[in-house]
């Protein structure tokens with residue numbers, strides 16, 4: 001870890017990075033006249049990483065962290081944007097220049113099992129990059145063959161990451177999860193990189209082993225002057241290893257700043273919710289109520305307009321004409337959102353009510369319909385003009401006019417957060433949230449609202465790709481998955497056990 005010095009140039013500078021995966025885009029899809037759809041996995045990301053520092057990239061599963069890491073390394077082809085490494089344009093590199101970049105910038109993947117070829121010995125895995133890059137260039141002067149030189153280098157690296165040089169001819173399945181991750185780290189170090197993307201390097205490991213691997217990564221950083229981009233969904237891991245943090249939500253950076261600032265005074269409601277989901281050590285904090293963030297994680301195929309977080313945000317800005325408790329506003333917005341996304345029809349509600357009547361004669365009673373909806377969307381506490389409008393909309397809905405009901409709610413309750421996309425503002429500690437753009441807004445945070453946002457980080461993220469129609473341009477060594485890790489870890493001389 002190290003603080004960037006004033007005026008220092010970033011080693012890596014990312015501007016407006018976009019990576020869209022296109023689905024239903026094959027010849028077969030075209031023949032069937034299927035419309036191609038785009039998954040906006042990364043949608044305009046800006047980042048800088050300074051020499052010797054560790055930048056954390058955090059966010060829930062599916063928010064685009066891995067795609068960001070892989071795209072900036074050119075393991076995936078970017079849809080748009082620029083990446084500069086040590087002043088050079090990475091997107092424009094080819095030939096020798098690209099080969100040099102590949103030596104200078106490496107990656108450690110999350111899953112230490114699937115990212116290691118089970119048919120190769122760890123010596124071959126660690127030495128593979130050396131062979132691909134034709135190293136050593138000249139035959140060693142001491143009479144060793146190039147192959148022997150590579151084996152010696154692999155031995156050295158295995159020892160350096162806390163394994164034993166004697167294990168060079170073993171296969172990945174003979175190692176525990178932590179040991180396999182050490183092999184993955186040795187492989188990433190083989191070419192003497194300056195910059196390494198660490199893609200959730202400890203998420204698949206037991207907590208006790210996690211600490212050992214984090215210590216190892218810190219030691220290696222110091223010893224070799226490495227610069228890290230550290231991807232994690234778990235903020236507690238980030239706190240100890242990162243100098244600065246960028247928080248991602250649905251393909252965008254929503255907050256960035258020095259780690260302590262992010263932890264001690266988060267600005268974005270999403271960062272606050274993420275922090276609330278971090279397990280706490282102290283006993284009194286362990287008993288906190290953990291409720292899921294309201295609403296589902298929207299799909300990156302069709303992200304919400306304006307601020308992408310507004311469909312789950314506990315602090316959505318209400319229009320000037322509305323001033324109701326946040327949870328009531330959330331209920332109204334959830335109803336509207338579900339209607340607009342064709343999440344249900346009036347007919348399906350009627351059918352449910354009918355089935356609950358269990359064969360009795362059932363008359364379609366609007367009062368019962370509205371009551372069911374009020375219960376489903378927590379609208380029972382509404383009063384005054386708000387209640388009148390919602391009742392109106394429910395009446396329209398009960399008559400099967402879903403679009404009109406949604407329109408009625410939109411006219412009365414549209415939030416400024418859905419109209420315009422907020423941009424990152426605030427200098428070194430910046431956030432992309434309309435709460436900061438609108439100085440009129442009194443941001444008096446109710447701890448209950450934030451409490452309600454806790455725990456949602458474990459909620460399922462957007463669905464993974466389901467079939468083979470997707471862009472599949474990743475290097476075959478690519479990610480990911482989860483494995484059980486054994487507590488038994490390093491066997492070598494390294495003292496981080």
Ligand SMILES: Nc1ncnc2c1ncn2[C@@H]1O[C@H](COP(=O)(O)OP(=O)(O)OP(=O)(O)O)[C@@H](O)[C@H]1O
Nearest residue numbers: 021041061062063064065066067462463464465470
């Ligand atoms: N090859 C692909 N084709 C289509 N969509 C994809 C592909 N790879 C990833 N996605 C989608 O892109 C979005 C971002 O995925 P990504 O893996 O980058 O997120 P992440 O934050 O790293 O999550 P995780 O921690 O679960 O890996 C997700 O919605 C994911 O389903």
